[in-house]
Amino acid sequence: MQSGAYEFLAQDRVIYGRPAAEAVAETVAKLGKQRALIVASRTLSRGTDVVSAIRDALGANCAGVFDSCVEHVPRASVLALAEEVRRLEPDLIVTVGGGTPMDTVKVALVALAEGITDTAGFDAVRIRVAEDGTRVVPAVKDPPLRQIIVPTTLSGAEFSNLGGATDPDRQVKDLYTGRHIGGQVVILDPAVTVHTPERLWLSTGIRAVDHAVETVCSRKPQPFTDATCLHGLAMLARSLPANRERPDDLDARLDSQLGVWLASTGLGRVEWGASHGIGHQLGAVANVPHGHCSCVMLPSVLRWNHPVNADRQRLVAQALGREDGDAAAAVADLVRALGQPDSLRAVGVTRDHFAAIAAGAMQNMMVRSNPRPVASEDDVREILELAW
Secondary structure (H helix, E strand, C coil): CCCCCCCCCCCCEEEECCCHHHHHHHHHHHCCCCCEEEEECHHHHHHCCHHHHHHHHHHHHEEEEECCCCCCCEHHHHHHHHHHHHHHCCCEEEEEECHHHHHHHHHHHHHHHHCCCCHHHHHHCCCEECCCCCEECCCCCCCCCCEEEEECCCCCHHHCCEEEEEECCCCEEEEEECCCCCEEEEEECHHHHCCCCHHHHHHHHHHHHHHHHHHHCCCCCCHHHHHHHHHHHHHHHHHHHHHHHCCCCHHHHHHHHHHHHHHCCCCCCCCCCHHHHHHHHHHHHHCCCHHHHHHHHHHHHHHHHHHHHHHHHHHHHHHCCCCCCCHHHHHHHHHHHCCCCCCCHHHCCCHHHHHHHHHHHCCCHHHHCCCCCCCCHHHHHHHHHHHC
């Protein structure tokens, strides 16, 4: 008899297909909040009208704008946001952008909940891996405020209560979680995504594919997530090429956003594998963007895992429109069709990086829950060679 448990997010609603500024103002009023702090990337804040439109819609209910988020979320940038929250005393955060501002907010909410005021303080609350490979997930208090999210990429971070931040000293991207650090409300407006560079939009689309694939191919799959992720994969396989061909087609962009929603149901709730886990270290060691990590790692991880989960990979291949069961080839074909990098060399990773990547990967909970056990740094190097 099957047994298991699935934990739903502490997320009230998802609003889609409506103007973001209007939906944000309505949501802030509905939640009874009066001091919303907008957190966004510097480029989105200063180079487009997306953030200013939301600020204007909030009017007197806007407590300020923080746009000093840093890619890969170094601990110091998280502390900078936490300090700004303490200074301005908002009662809600409105996060606008991709995975970088979302993770910055999530980990800052952990810092605020736990009273962390220096970089060393994060060590007590980061998720760790014990010597036997089991996860050590510290209990985190509820933060003093929540966030609502307007995503502008396809990373899917808006649909999880898992956040990442990099420790530059160890060259490791650590993960953090808490029941209420994710988005209380998510607002999907394709119109605000037209400013997102094509390379970022499409590569984070492959990141969403990675979410779905590693959920379906998990060593502990779930019937609920099988249904959502396989449908999400089919939506992404159709809509992402359309996004490249017709970037102003808002219906196709919304289809991609909805595909991400479905593809992210396993995020932080179903055990993932080495594509995500090694990818975290590509960012920490070699500064590879999240989306490109998935582009270059997922096909190789699928090939390495094929001896233990060929039946699950066949489901993935079929969802992506390939009937021969070759999921690795199906993903690789989609990556190439979208004009994205398909090797470690193409994203600037050298063999000199391998030792640090492998050492960091063995500290990652997703690497240690890979369907085919990753028992040593040599196993990580073997996967890296496949991706080279």
